[in-house]
Amino acid sequence: MACGGCNRTAPRDQRAAGLAIHVGDRSLARAAPRGPRLHLKSMKQVGVVDIAREAGVSTATVSRVLNGSGAVTEATRAHVREVIARLGYTPNAFAASLRKGRNDAIGIAVASISQPWHVKLIRELRRAIRAQGFTTIVYDLEHSEEVLIEHAESARRLRLAGMVLATGDRLDAPDVRAALDQLVETVPLVVIGQQLPDAGWTTVAFDDVTASEHAVQELLERRAKPVLFLGEAASSYLSEERRIGVERALRAAPELLEGSELVTLTAGMDYAAGYREVMARAASLSQFGTVFCVNDELALGACRAVHELGFSVPNDVMVIGYGDVDMLPYVVPSLSSVSGDVHAVAERVVPAIMAGIDGRRMPNPAKLQRRIVHRESTGGSGEQ
């Protein structure tokens, strides 16, 4: 397409008719085409050849200046930089990565960015990964297997240098497992939170069984009554680990285990679910000494329900969550939680992913320990 004002070629229509793009194996029909693309400020973008011509050097020299590689005279370097700035040149990341045969980006995929612990983890990992000279790209799985599979496909297409996957959702559904197995063929992977049998990747995990067991032991010392456990064993690996720990602690006192209730949630693990499950037990709530929740959102909802039912936290029933998000000290009553240190996670993950990039496979590090933080909702003190 010719352009009146200049002798350059206009870029092709960005949104051609009937074009289909592939996401995973499905193809999404493209929306109806719009008119041909008008031009923004500039037409054909400037490239290394334009810089080279204008600076009177070769493209090789421009590239060397761009990448700080090879030796270039300080004078040449300064001159090329000046031309780059003057022409407003931005390197094309695709061309560079294609030629180099690698991508310096590492993916960080988390179960949900609406969970504050995952956000903390993302930021900690980003910092640690950048310190190694890599960039990062964030993936929000929205607790969806379909989205995970899609992102795994995207990671392969983008030839990511590595991938970190943090989720408590089960990864053993056949199609999910297949997607991960395929991913790990070409992209080094570190999974945070769960170990699958014969997995071709490194796993970093907390010892949730022990943490839950200890937490319940401490709570039973405070009040020797049955426990109401809220988790989602069906699709959640972490719920299962935590349930096992709770059961283990309760087995020390058979009559307590007898009276306890280990709920399997099926419709989410958010504020509403915690609220709903406790409200549904209005009649039997007084038999429990503790509501033990697999995350802090459930715990907050549970507290609200206890309050609405006319009971007191912690005088009538104690409540504890998992994750220790920033908000907990500020709610009334302040919420107790089982805490996991993101810094410790990042310290294990980064060497493992770097090893993967170097073609080595690092063995799984020892499980990380969690810490129980008692606040008002379990009678307080202890620490913090």
Add this chain to the structure above:
Amino acid sequence: MACGGCNRTAPRDQRAAGLAIHVGDRSLARAAPRGPRLHLKSMKQVGVVDIAREAGVSTATVSRVLNGSGAVTEATRAHVREVIARLGYTPNAFAASLRKGRNDAIGIAVASISQPWHVKLIRELRRAIRAQGFTTIVYDLEHSEEVLIEHAESARRLRLAGMVLATGDRLDAPDVRAALDQLVETVPLVVIGQQLPDAGWTTVAFDDVTASEHAVQELLERRAKPVLFLGEAASSYLSEERRIGVERALRAAPELLEGSELVTLTAGMDYAAGYREVMARAASLSQFGTVFCVNDELALGACRAVHELGFSVPNDVMVIGYGDVDMLPYVVPSLSSVSGDVHAVAERVVPAIMAGIDGRRMPNPAKLQRRIVHRESTGGSGEQ
């Protein structure tokens, strides 16, 4: 590098010595080199030529099958697909984008993914953008100008099809403004939340002045006492808008304006800041009828402080936030908030970004209206 087991060439060392990568204008020294890269499962990755050879067709046909473009016999298509699956081929996104001269990804940059409203917005935008046949890429600005500038640079290098930027932080610092002006030269941009003069992009915003004014008017009807306003005018555009609305409502009653305090926070707008500012006013708290916060996190921290000081929310002082995040109905007392609909935002943003991609510039749509949600912290009822 030769490889004993196969006759293919090993990929180059992924992490060469002394290599530097560029982020913005700085170059990060790469960590010390490790040993040469060992191979994962496969060596040279399979490409279209391998598929073409194995299938007995041309690379053009393989490409057509891959993209669903052009006409291909159903038999050929099926055969090529079989070969692709058998050889485990994944297209190289760099090569495709380089050749096509475009990227079908749209960036979504938000001030902070630790704020639930932004997470809701990301998900709503992702859904709407995908429906248009584009993929998305999430950027977390961490409330940092430096990170924003970095991401703008990244967006240009990646030749993103478009960019959506949602932040209440001021964008008028010279280097930030320069980065955005440069970005918009090549990448269509839509900014959510604030209008800058002579901006080359479309803005979608709420009418925060009016919303704040109305909210304070309603609260003054409930209790005609001065207001404690918590915001961060220095670096926050949204704080300023909201402060103006609050002042406007207070001007109706000069003695109330007189007694009110409009605080300019300087160290963040999180739970801790809300808590700290109210605690610092232990002596004077009883003079205020309302604590008006520019976000929900501040409001939660403020509630806690009121509680610790021995006052009651809402009987002694009312508290209201901004954003209406999911948790608010579940805290005690449940928190009132000024709500903004992410769906309405996405409905304005997507056509604007599509227009930008088509080379058109859409005028700013009318400001969106917010809704005041009264819960227990302002005396409840009203709605919800």
Add this chain to the structure above:
DNA sequence: CTGAAAGCGCTTACAG
């Protein structure tokens, strides 16, 4: 220290 030239893996007119 610098340049000429090949090539990364795709897609797309163009020709048949």
Add this chain to the structure above:
DNA sequence: CTGAAAGCGCTTACAG
């Protein structure tokens, strides 16, 4: 419906 060939914008041996 299919193929041969050019070329997207870089980087990198290689030669000087």
